[in-house]
Amino acid sequence: MTRTLTIRLFTFTVLVMCWTATIRAQNVRIVSPPERLPLPFASVAKISPTGEYISFSGERFNKLFISNTEGSSYSELCSHAAAGWGHTWSPDGQFIALRANHHEEKTKRVAVEMIDVANKIALPVTDWLSSRARLSLPEWSATNVFSYSTSSGIQVRRAEIDDSTVTIATVEPGQISLRLWSVDALEVRDGMKLQAVRPFRQSRQVLSSAWSPERNISAVEFSGRPSLYVVSEDGKTPHLVDAKGEYPCWINDRYVVYMVTEDDGYKILSGDIWIADKDGKMKKKLTEGLNEIALYPSASKDGTIVFTTESGSVYKMKVAVE
Amino acid sequence: MRFLFIAAAVAFVLGVFWVEPVRSQTNIDLADISICLDPGHGLAVDGSFANKGAFGFSETEKTLSIALQLKSLLEQSGVDTVILTRTSNSSEVSLTQRTALANNHNVDWFHSIHSNAVPEHLNPARVNYAMVLLEERREDSDSRFSVHSERGSGTGSAYWHGSSDIMAQLMSDHIARTYRIPNSGARLDWTFYGGTNGGFTLGVLRSSMMPATLSEGAFHTNPVQNLRDMNNEYRRAEAKALWMSFLEYYGVKRPPVRTVLGTVINRRTGAPMNDVLVEADGRVYTTNSFFDTFNSWQVPDSASGNGIYYFENLPAGNIPFTFRAEGFRDTTLYISVADTFFTFQDVALKRIVTPGILGAEGTPLEFSLEQNYPNPFNPTTVIAFTLPDAGRVRLEILNLLGESVAILLDEDREAGTYQTTWNGTNRSGNIVPSGVYFYKLRSGTATITRKMVFVR
Numbered sequence: 001m002t003r004t005l006t007i008r009l010f011t012f013t014v015l016v017m018c019w020t021a022t023i024r025a026q027n028v029r030i031v032s033p034p035e036r037l038p039l040p041f042a043s044v045a046k047i048s049p050t051g052e053y054i055s056f057s058g059e060r061f062n063k064l065f066i067s068n069t070e071g072s073s074y075s076e077l078c079s080h081a082a083a084g085w086g087h088t089w090s091p092d093g094q095f096i097a098l099r100a101n102h103h104e105e106k107t108k109r110v111a112v113e114m115i116d117v118a119n120k121i122a123l124p125v126t127d128w129l130s131s132r133a134r135l136s137l138p139e140w141s142a143t144n145v146f147s148y149s150t151s152s153g154i155q156v157r158r159a160e161i162d163d164s165t166v167t168i169a170t171v172e173p174g175q176i177s178l179r180l181w182s183v184d185a186l187e188v189r190d191g192m193k194l195q196a197v198r199p200f201r202q203s204r205q206v207l208s209s210a211w212s213p214e215r216n217i218s219a220v221e222f223s224g225r226p227s228l229y230v231v232s233e234d235g236k237t238p239h240l241v242d243a244k245g246e247y248p249c250w251i252n253d254r255y256v257v258y259m260v261t262e263d264d265g266y267k268i269l270s271g272d273i274w275i276a277d278k279d280g281k282m283k284k285k286l287t288e289g290l291n292e293i294a295l296y297p298s299a300s301k302d303g304t305i306v307f308t309t310e311s312g313s314v315y316k317m318k319v320a321v322e
Numbered sequence: 323m324r325f326l327f328i329a330a331a332v333a334f335v336l337g338v339f340w341v342e343p344v345r346s347q348t349n350i351d352l353a354d355i356s357i358c359l360d361p362g363h364g365l366a367v368d369g370s371f372a373n374k375g376a377f378g379f380s381e382t383e384k385t386l387s388i389a390l391q392l393k394s395l396l397e398q399s400g401v402d403t404v405i406l407t408r409t410s411n412s413s414e415v416s417l418t419q420r421t422a423l424a425n426n427h428n429v430d431w432f433h434s435i436h437s438n439a440v441p442e443h444l445n446p447a448r449v450n451y452a453m454v455l456l457e458e459r460r461e462d463s464d465s466r467f468s469v470h471s472e473r474g475s476g477t478g479s480a481y482w483h484g485s486s487d488i489m490a491q492l493m494s495d496h497i498a499r500t501y502r503i504p505n506s507g508a509r510l511d512w513t514f515y516g517g518t519n520g521g522f523t524l525g526v527l528r529s530s531m532m533p534a535t536l537s538e539g540a541f542h543t544n545p546v547q548n549l550r551d552m553n554n555e556y557r558r559a560e561a562k563a564l565w566m567s568f569l570e571y572y573g574v575k576r577p578p579v580r581t582v583l584g585t586v587i588n589r590r591t592g593a594p595m596n597d598v599l600v601e602a603d604g605r606v607y608t609t610n611s612f613f614d615t616f617n618s619w620q621v622p623d624s625a626s627g628n629g630i631y632y633f634e635n636l637p638a639g640n641i642p643f644t645f646r647a648e649g650f651r652d653t654t655l656y657i658s659v660a661d662t663f664f665t666f667q668d669v670a671l672k673r674i675v676t677p678g679i680l681g682a683e684g685t686p687l688e689f690s691l692e693q694n695y696p697n698p699f700n701p702t703t704v705i706a707f708t709l710p711d712a713g714r715v716r717l718e719i720l721n722l723l724g725e726s727v728a729i730l731l732d733e734d735r736e737a738g739t740y741q742t743t744w745n746g747t748n749r750s751g752n753i754v755p756s757g758v759y760f761y762k763l764r765s766g767t768a769t770i771t772r773k774m775v776f777v778r
Contacts, residue, residue: 062531085531099428106430107350207423263416265373
């Protein structure tokens with residue numbers, strides 16, 4: 001009698017869990033499936049946060065182009081090497097900050113540039129520096145403020161528009177509060193006060209990160225597996241979203257989009273784009289049935305997701321989330 | 323006077339044009355260079371170390387050990403930044419994460435360290451060579467776009483022409499020489515993995531935005547190699563081979579190598595010997611033992627060890643090395659330590675036979691010259707001899723006509739057992755033709771001559 005009751009209780013619990021998962025998955029609906037855009041080979045593509053443009057780079061992340069969201073017309077924004085890797089849109093979609101390379105014989109020069117998207121003008125932020133300057137990728141921290149680090153510390157700049165003229169102003173460290181993911185820690189700068197917080201007891205390399213639109217949580221990809229966590233504003237409470245998740249971005253403050261790849265140590269065997277809620281309880285593969293290796297997703301507030309494939313195609317799809 | 327002035331001006335101009343290219347090749351400051359080292363593989367799906375070798379020592383363990391040692395060597399040479407894609411054997415890092423790390427740090431070079439394998443049906447015991455892969459440029463199959471597509475077939479040339487192809491050749495040459503295995507050279511990945519009918523570009527090479535290479539050091543499926551891989555200093559030798567490649571590529575003069583390594587074997591059985599004490603330069607190196615090393619993997623008790631010994635940072639010159647093992651004659655060799663590359667010296671120890679025949683333990687009773695081994699040989703052979711008394715000794719190589727080809731020894735020696743190596747070169751340092759040669763040992767009035775075969 002007791003045994004029968006236990007079995008019934010167990011079955012009921014399993015059914016409830018399945019039902020809950022289904023309901024959660026139903027909160028994400030694919031409005032339009034992945035559609036290949038008529039763009040040239042792209043190693044990475046990003047939709048602007050407002051959903052107006054797509055930026056993409058050519059082979060080996062060289063150069064940077066901008067296109068309309070239909071992919072029917074595009075033009076070059078930056079001709080430098082490696083300009084596409086880690087290029088980042090300002091939250092209002094007016095600017096792109098990037099790091100670019102200029103190759104010399106066996107060495108290179110590196111610089112940070114900011115692009116005024118409306119006027120398609122690249123503005124130099126730094127000189128062309130040697131590798132030993134250790135110039136990091138730039139990162140937006142507020143609407144018009146971005147930062148990057150060098151061997152001499154963090155540099156903060158503000159993009160200012162005056163009568164349609166864009167200038168770049170230096171922001172002193174004491175003038176602004178920043179939360180930046182560095183090599184393995186969240187650096188919290190409050191005026192002149194600096195605190196580095198490691199989410200884990202042991203050091204883990206941060207490979208990519210994205211703050212939620214309200215900037216109160218961050219999706220962070222750590223090197224190795226498990227990889228993708230959502231971390232609180234103070235950097236102290238990491239919560240696992242997907243053990244194999246990489247390259248996260250946010251649709252809204254609840255849903256994070258990312259990629260999952262499988263490989264055999266020599267070649268990538270599969271790559272898919274996934275969406276999960278910030279708790280990691282609901283996960284859904286968005287590229288089911290797409291016969292390509294999908295990589296490097298980006299998302300805009302309206303639910304548009306843009307990603308590339310290993311063969312260099314750019315895809316666009318749309319999801320609705322509740 | 324005017325002529326002198328013109329001559330000086332011409333000499334100055336020529337000097338400028340002559341010196342400048344040399345300077346441009348050798349003026350790379352390693353403080354401007356950053357390198358990402360990628361120890362290949364990690365955890366397998368079942369949570370064990372990936373790609374186990376013939377006796378269980380895995381590619382995961384080998385590649386991390388080499389990467390850590392290479393990082394240290396490069397940093398000591400002044401390279402600004404050396405990062406590793408993984409720093410432990412218990413992590414599982416995807417290919418996309420490995421290149422993301424290199425791209426984030428914007429390094430100047432990405433090098434992935436691997437070890438090769440063949441399946442059982444291809445007789446792994448007979449397969450062992452060095453090879454370095456690099457990315458092949460592929461055809462632009464979509465002419466509509468001005469951007470190169472990298473979608474088509476292989477073109478037969480390197481994507482990073484003039485850099486990764488040069489580095490790959492350097493690495494392959496150095497690894498092959500270090501491990502003394504055949505050299506398969508620099509290989510373009512798309513063609514190597516099937517070419518136009520289905521090749522692929524290696525994941526870590528394709529996504530990295532800097533010149534990149536992937537070395538397949540040797541075959542861990544080869545039983546002899548896998549036993550050698552278990553020796554930390556043997557892995558260090560591969561790290562040093564890669565380190566030399568980087569320094570050569572960037573045109574940086576490297577310090578003298580002055581490293582001696584080799585294998586100690588049982589002369590009668592040919593088996594590598596465990597627990598041999600090797601003394602040189604006031605230091606002692608003990609070859610691996612079963613309980614300290616081989617017992618940690620799946621090496622059966624009956625299997626032989628690796629017999630590897632290794633000394634680095636040796637002084638220049640002719641250094642005495644003494645080899646001691648229980649039940650074997652002490653053997654002392656004078657090894658000439660090279661500055662330019664590793665100095666290899668294999669040693670065969672002779673068992674102590676019945677005292678009734680030999681007299682005092684380890685003291686040879688008679689003047690003898692052993693048959694060289696291996697024979698026939700290429701590229702080197704070892705010649706052993708014993709001297710009952712101290713005196714002048716001369717060991718000479720002769721051709722079939724009785725003409726002197728090379729003199730390996732002509733010096734005073736104490737009584738004892740000795741070995742020396744002939745590398746098939748004549749007095750001018752040129753490789754001799756294939757054929758039969760004689761080696762003649764003379765001490766005092768006694769002479770012994772034996773025959774050997776050199777095969778090119």
